[in-house]
Amino acid sequence: MTTDQLLLQRFDKLLIANRGEIAIRIVRACRELGIKTVAVFSDADRQALHVRYADEAYNIGPPPARDSYLRIDKILDVAKRSGADAIHPGYGFLAERAEFAQACKDNGIVFVGPPPHAIQVMGDKQSARETVKRAGVPVVPGTEPGLNDEELVAAAAGIGFPVLVKASAGGGGKGMRPVHDPAMLPDAIAAARREAAAAFGDDTVYLEKMILDGRHIEIQLLADMHGNVIYLGERECSLQRRHQKVIEECPSFAVDEELRRRMGEVAVAAAKAVNYVSAGTIEFLVDKNKNFYFLEMNTRLQVEHPVTELVTGVDIVQEMLRIARGRRLRFKQEEIKMSGWAIECRINAEDPYNNYLPSTGKVTMSRVPTGPGVRVDTAVYPGFEITPYYDSMIGKLICYGETRAEAILRMRRALAEYRIMGVQTNIPFHQHMVETPSFWTGQFDTRFVEERFSMSDRESAREMEAAVMAALIAHRRSQQASQIMAPGGRDVSNWKWYSRWERLRR
Numbered sequence: 001m002t003t004d005q006l007l008l009q010r011f012d013k014l015l016i017a018n019r020g021e022i023a024i025r026i027v028r029a030c031r032e033l034g035i036k037t038v039a040v041f042s043d044a045d046r047q048a049l050h051v052r053y054a055d056e057a058y059n060i061g062p063p064p065a066r067d068s069y070l071r072i073d074k075i076l077d078v079a080k081r082s083g084a085d086a087i088h089p090g091y092g093f094l095a096e097r098a099e100f101a102q103a104c105k106d107n108g109i110v111f112v113g114p115p116p117h118a119i120q121v122m123g124d125k126q127s128a129r130e131t132v133k134r135a136g137v138p139v140v141p142g143t144e145p146g147l148n149d150e151e152l153v154a155a156a157a158g159i160g161f162p163v164l165v166k167a168s169a170g171g172g173g174k175g176m177r178p179v180h181d182p183a184m185l186p187d188a189i190a191a192a193r194r195e196a197a198a199a200f201g202d203d204t205v206y207l208e209k210m211i212l213d214g215r216h217i218e219i220q221l222l223a224d225m226h227g228n229v230i231y232l233g234e235r236e237c238s239l240q241r242r243h244q245k246v247i248e249e250c251p252s253f254a255v256d257e258e259l260r261r262r263m264g265e266v267a268v269a270a271a272k273a274v275n276y277v278s279a280g281t282i283e284f285l286v287d288k289n290k291n292f293y294f295l296e297m298n299t300r301l302q303v304e305h306p307v308t309e310l311v312t313g314v315d316i317v318q319e320m321l322r323i324a325r326g327r328r329l330r331f332k333q334e335e336i337k338m339s340g341w342a343i344e345c346r347i348n349a350e351d352p353y354n355n356y357l358p359s360t361g362k363v364t365m366s367r368v369p370t371g372p373g374v375r376v377d378t379a380v381y382p383g384f385e386i387t388p389y390y391d392s393m394i395g396k397l398i399c400y401g402e403t404r405a406e407a408i409l410r411m412r413r414a415l416a417e418y419r420i421m422g423v424q425t426n427i428p429f430h431q432h433m434v435e436t437p438s439f440w441t442g443q444f445d446t447r448f449v450e451e452r453f454s455m456s457d458r459e460s461a462r463e464m465e466a467a468v469m470a471a472l473i474a475h476r477r478s479q480q481a482s483q484i485m486a487p488g489g490r491d492v493s494n495w496k497w498y499s500r501w502e503r504l505r506r
Contacts, residue, residue, distance in 0.1 A: 009326050011086035011110050012036060015079045016054065017100075018090030019069065020379045021395060022301070023050035026088050029317040038082045040075060042068035044387045049379045056082055063389040069093045072100050079109055086110035086324060092391065095300040096123050112324040114299045118274040122297040126168045126206055132294050135273035137266050140285060140293040142208035149189050152207055156185055159209050165189050167196035168204035173243025175199060178210060211285050211293070213445050216240065217252055218283045218298075219267035220308045220316070222331075223276045224323050230333045231264035232312045235304055237283075239433070241356070241449045246426075247433065248344045250307035253404065253442030259290055270297065279305075279320050285446075303396070306375060307342035310400045340400055341407040345415070345430040347378070347395040349386045352429035352455050358392045359424035361385070369417035373400040373410045386423050394425070404442075408434055429455065 014030055015038040016023045027037045027050065039054035044063035051057040058078040061068040068074070070093060079087060087104055089095040095113070098120035104111040113119070122128045129139050143155045156163050156179075165188045167175025175196030177188040189205060197203035216237045223229040236252035237245045251260070267282035281302050283295040305316045314331065322330070350356045363384045368376040378395030380386075386394065399414055401407035415431045432455060438444050444452075 009110055009324070011325065013038060013055075013082065013084045014086040014088055014112070014321075015040065015075070015082065015084035016050070016088050016090065017069070017075050017094055018088075018092070019045055019048060019050055019390065020393075021377045022090040022092075022303075024053050024379055025377055026090060026317060027053045029315065029321060033318060033321060035086075035321065038078065038084045040069070040078055042389070044385070044389055047384065049381060049384075058082065063387060065093065065389065072097075072103050076103060076107055076109070080107070084109070086112055088112040088320070089300065091300050091303055096298070098123060110324050112278070112320050114276055114278045114280060118276050119299045121274050122276075122280075122299050124168055125166060125296055126204070128297055129294070131273050132270045132297075135269045137270045137273075137294045138292065140208050140211065140295070143206045146204075147206070149186065152189055152205070153185055156182065156207055159207060162210040162212070164208045164210050165192040165205050166208055167192060167200060167202070168206055169196065169200040169202040175205060176243060211287050213288050213447075214238075215252070215254055215286045216245075216283065216295075216446050217255060217263065217286050217292070218281050218302075219263055220302070220305070221267055221271050221276070221280045221282065222314075222316070222319055222323070222329060223271055223278065223280070224329045225277055225326055226328050227272075228329045229268045229271050229276065230329060230331060230336060231267050232308050232314055232316075232336055233338045234260055234263060235302075235307060237304065238444055238446050239439075239449055240446055245304065246346055246449065247430070248304035248307055249404075249407075250311045250342050251338055254286065254290075259286075259292075263292055266292075266294075270294065278323055279316050303346070303393070304344050306377060306396065306398045307344045310342040310375070310398065311338050311340055312336055313339070340402050341404040342398060342400045343404075343407045343411050344396055344398045345411065346393050346426075347397055347418070347420075347430075348392040348426045349394050349423045350392050350426050351424040352426045354424075356426070357424075358388065359386065360388050361423045363420060364422035365419060366421075367417070367419040368395075369397070369414035371410075371414070373407070374398075374414045375400070380420065394420075397430075408440065 013036040016026050030037045037054040039050050039057040040060045041048055041051050041057055042061055042063050060074040087109055094100040096119055098116040101111045101113060101119055102116040121131055133139055141159055143152060161182060162178060162180040165177040175192045177192045179185050179188045192205045193203040196205060218235050218237055220232040221229060233250060234252050234255050236249040239247040263284060270282050271280060279301055281298040284292040285295050286292045309316055349359045351359055363380055363382055366380050366382050375398040376395060380394045397414055399407050399410040401410055412434055415427055418427055433439055
């Protein structure tokens, strides 16, 4: 029997240990592959769409996640009762818990994700830094693990201010404090420890040099059980609020072919350092001189994976399922081609005019946009109750175009069509953002939303026109292969997109 035959592990029924739009996304991928699905739901999600879409559904407890979606024992019990022989964790909840992956393995259930060891090593920021450094991956200057408060304060002088105090475990901005003044460092360390202990059960923190004017760029990876690892280009994730992404793009306005290749090769080396398997993402911080530094690895499917799917044509969720079955990657690195541009806006139930306060209640109307180049991943429908128990993200609006300009124009149109009533949403935030010259010209960094953007700002039509034209001209120069030529050889691509924008603006 060959090695390939030994690695093949067939499964016919998959349990989705998640909820909302990502659960529906996984159900759809399974349905196309002929895999039956099992949903789990809390009391608050009894009427949720993922419950209706799956072939079977089982209640796992009260609304709080700690009593339902985070209960490994309950999820494994449902897997056994339903006959599910595989589990996909989605993102969030148990997706990056090494003990969950190990429990699946111990119970003879295929975990659609990386092996427990990879999750454990890359889930701890300090061990991840040390592991990738040994593989030759550049990291942001910072402290070694295990330092006490006094040692951290002493080390900060050598690193240089400003610095970031970061929790060793977890992510999402929890346990993270920026410090510009050395006198504020002790209090920031204490606050970060308290928040990290409450969020992750681990108060270990470390220091990292704060890169000013930096961009958050991530590389999407796929790795099979046979040692093959490829990268699917990059995603621009710099538009963030409180360290949470709000808008993502593929590709990045700031990344050229050479930088993409170098970052991709480094990301592959980082994944190979832990014998990674499945889909994963390496996150980098890129400075204004195009130096890049490893931030962390997300050992799971990312929220923003659709933008990469649209630009590369690779169904990442289906690839995860194929990899978990022991199959080799269907693509070689040289076969991955990026075509066009995709932008994703995260639709959250929150009020952008009231400090982004989360909004709860019953959705009385939901009208999603459609049309060319528009994709909506959501689990919301009229009558669905938005509760305070889970993340405020209720959908993702993704728009694709041949150029970034076309993707933005489609996003403007789609946001104008999107209607959700009954709860407040951040759709007005996105509408305002895509009108700003800074967004059109790609002139933003990780601090843009919090330091240089306001919902009350309104920029003049003249500034907007200049920004639009600058963006179009830049893309004409960078995408000569996709120019549109009129009879006689006249290039009309700029005129086409500018005229379309003018019609919409009027």
